[in-house]
Amino acid sequence: GIKGTSGDPWYVVDKDLEQNRLIVAQGKNHPELFKPTLLADDLHWINTTPTxxxxxxxRIRYRQADQACTLKAIDNGIARVSFEQSQRAVTPGQAIVFYTGDHCLGGGTILS
Known part of the structure; x- marks a missing residue:
């Protein structure tokens, strides 16, 4: 985050490329930083494609505890991931990795 005059850092919440604007929120626990779902593409599976x-x-970041979710297909290789608990700072372009127990199923790239 970027430090402001009021103490708490500011974080980028979204980008409006058409209007050339950044949408920001102050504080690392601001509600706008938490998302219950994300879209992912470029999915690759280690063994077989799951049903x-x-x-x-x-996991959406390194060393993060496993987060319970449901993975659903949408269209054109894009999947919707719905988490039981909203996730902080979901970042497009970063990896998401899927697990059942200790087994890595595969992963993809976060779209939004």
Missing amino acids: LPLPCHA
Whole structure:
């Protein structure tokens, strides 16, 4: 985050490329930083493609605890991931990795 005069850092919540604007929120626990769902593409599976919808666990950052979620297909290789608990700072372009127990199923790239 970027430090402001009031103490708490500011974080980018969204980008409006058409209007050339950044949408920001102050404080690392601002509600706008938390998302219950995300879209992912470029999915790759380690063994076989799972049957969807699939209850599983996912990680969206290194060393994060596994997060309970449901993976659903949408269209054109895009999947919707719905988390039981909203996730902080879902970042497009970053990886998402799916697990069942200790087994890594595969992963993809976060779209939004």
